[in-house]
Amino acid sequence: MLTLLRRYGTLVGFAAILIFFWVSLPDTFMTARNWLNISQQMSMLIVVASGMTIVMVMGDFDLSVGSMASLAGIVAAILFTFDYPIWAAVSVALLVGLAGGAVNGLLISFVGILPFVATLATLTMLSGVAFVVSGGKTISGRAIPESFGNFAREGIALGDWGGVAVSLPNLTIVAIVVVALVWVLLEQTTFGRRLYAIGGNIEAAHLSGVAVRRLKLIAFSLTGGTAALAGIMYASRVASSNPTQGSGLMLNAIAAVFLGSTLSEHGEPRLLYTIVGVLVLGVLDNGLTQLSVDSYVRQILVGGIILLAVSTSSYARRLN
Amino acid sequence: MTRHARAIRALLAGTALLATGFSATAAVAQSKIAVITPYLSQPGTQFYVEAFEAAAEGKDWDVNVIDTAGDVAAVISRIEDMVTQNVDAIVINVDPTQVTAGLQSAKDAGIPVIGMDAGADPLLVTNITSNGYAMAAETATYVADRIDGAGNVVMFVFEAFPPVQVRGVVADAVFGNFPDITILDHVTPDVSDGGIADSRAKMEAILAANPEPGSVKAVWAAWDQPALGALQAIEAAGRGGEGIVITGIDANPQAREAIAAGGNFEASVAQDFKGIGATAADVVARVLAAEEIKQGSIYVPTQLITASNAAE
Structure with a gap:
């Protein structure tokens, strides 16, 4: 019973939230349209949180993902102003993400700086670079190719649901693909199992021949890459780019991973649980907005729920 | 078992926590209006929103103000949520070209969106803002009048930012008529440093190149920072007594102080x-009353600030 509660307390809480919104908003909440909206609204956070899960599996953090997302958006937008084709601009922005992540990995695994300190420093630096490259300005309007902005507005038509045309948004599809790839990587490959080994006991992993440094380097590069992808998705959604626009993603991604980890057996991050964490945050934002709850009260509630979930989980574990 | 019960109670507390947020939403109102902005913490936006709420008070409206704390993508998300909720009207204070995705979903659902100093956009019913053309004409005619339509004028302009660029065009037209x-x-x-310091340096160079008293009659600046920089240059050069007339636009607190000083x-x-x-509240009321708004922009009069009213 206690084990069940510890493992599924968050899930029960999530179900309670869903039922609450369903009852309070009978006509609008549990509709295909609304859920597709939520999936689209959360797609960027899903991508960042997936990448964050990769490093958090090893017990590390990456605080620089928000700045990286902003920078990637700026890089793509700047290249658009020089008339680069979309695929080229997006590829360069993704490479910037991988490279930035690799720098994090180098600092942490080869120089030996704590992830918190190293990525805090790169957070500041990447943010500074985004400001320098953009001149502090928002790049928008005609500089952004129309088809780039349209990407985030379009999707695959799913037909009519109750008289309303519904489509699966492109951003949601991107998020699903990323989740699938990261899931295979973490759960189905030796690489993933080794990351979990590092997270379990880094010394033991090292002694049993796991190439800790190299794995960390790769893991942080991937996190940087996903952050850049999320930044590009954000830029497409707002059809513009601004040197600070990704900054909100970092804390929410960490919160989602923590929320999700309350669902796993030993409190370790698992990708699918991270997605549950993202959904909790997304559903709260969506449902509370529809209920006209003050946006500041919403922030307090979200923080409270994270505290509640994590403390319930650790309390139950202690009793065990 | 009591331990279990305690843990369950902790969980239930979460739901209770949620419920506390909703006490105020029970009231049934006729029209639901959402005001969505990422910039509520900025003074200008606060003034708009407070005035909107004050004007809404007498009407039978349920006004929901949503601040996304700087997150523009979240503005799109919240517009989508409000469309799902089928509100009667949405008011935004954000660049409309950045939230086209949300505006499109509102348009598809037939929900009117009104811009509150947002920028003109075909997806908005209209945008309520100050008239940049009129503001520039106001100060340019002030300058022309004060120097009796004759003399050398220095203009501080900024072509790269459209709202400031139009000011320069209008001032050129006014001065061109004399x-x-x-x-x-x-x-x-x-x-890059705010504009005051470099404007001062540029003005010092102009004063050095025109040393004769009366060779510079006025400085027209498209916004306040260059006007303040020019003022510093003129005072530092000891030419404050020549009667060089300076004007700015925006009337920020520093400018008001300088104007009040005489x-x-x-x-x-x-x-x-x-x-x-x-x-904006008035326009929402008209839209709700099914009136067709023809103008893409509705201009709210601005006020000339001189020594007589700068301290107000």
Whole structure:
């Protein structure tokens, strides 16, 4: 019973939230349209949180993902102003993400700086670079190719649901693909199992021949890459780019991973649980907005729920 | 078992926590209006929103103000949520080209979106804002009048930012209508440090190149920072007594202080933020009454600020 509660307390809480919104908003909440909206609204956070899960599996953090997302958006937008084709601009922005992540990995695994300190420093630096490259300005309007902005507005038509045309948004599809790839990587490959080994006991992993440094380097590069992808998705959604626009993603991604980890057996991050964490945050934002709850009260509630979930989980574990 | 019960109770507390947020939402109102902005913490936006809420008070409206704390993508998300909720009207204070995805979903659902100093956009019913053309004409005619339509004028302009660019065009047109006014220079200051310091440096160079008293009659600046920089240059050069007339636009607190002091900086123009908020509420009421709004922009009058009213 206690084990069940510890493992599924968050899930029960999530179900309670869903039922609450369903009852309070009978006509609008549990509709295909609304859920597709939520999936689209959360797609960027899903991508960042997936990448964050990769490093958090090893017990590390990456605080620089928000700045990286902003920078990637700026890089793509700047290249658009020089008339680069979309695929080229997006590829360069993704490479910037991988490279930035690799720098994090180098600092942490080869120089030996704590992830918190190293990525805090790169957070500041990447943010500074985004400001320098953009001149502090928002790049928008005609500089952004129309088809780039349209990407985030379009999707695959799913037909009519109750008289309303519904489509699966492109951003949601991107998020699903990323989740699938990261899931295979973490759960189905030796690489993933080794990351979990590092997270379990880094010394033991090292002694049993796991190439800790190299794995960390790769893991942080991937996190940087996903952050850049999320930044590009954000830029497409707002059809513009601004040197600070990704900054909100970092804390929410960490919160989602923590929320999700309350669902796993030993409190370790698992990708699918991270997605549950993202959904909790997304559903709260969506449902509370529809209920006209003050946006500041919403922030307090979200923080409270994270505290509640994590403390319930650790309390139950202690009793065990 | 009691331990289990305690843990369950902790969980239930979460739901209770949620419920506390909703006490105020029970009231049934006829029209639901959502005001969505990422910039609520900025003074101008606060004035609009407060004035909007004040104007809404007498009406039978349920106004929901949503601040996304700087997150523009979240504005799109919240517009989508409001469309799902089928509100009667949405008011935004954000660049409409950045939230096209949300505006499109509102349009598809037939929900009117009104811009509150947002920028004109075909997806908006209309945008309520200050008239940049009129503001520039106000200070340019003030300058022309004060120098009796004759003499050398220095202009501080900024072509890269459209709202400021139009001000320069209008001032050029006004000065061009006076045959005896000569534009000495169109200066574009470097604004990376705020604009005051570089404007001062540029003005010092112009004063050095025109040492004769009366060789510079006025400085027209497209916004307040260059006007303040020019004022510093004129005072530092000891030429404050020549009667060089300086004007700015925006009437920021520093400019008001300088104007109130009664020196060379004589005039600026203040936007009526409260008027923009109140007019937005008025337009929403008209839209709800099924009136067709024809103008893409609705302008709220601005006010010329001189020594006589700068301290207000």
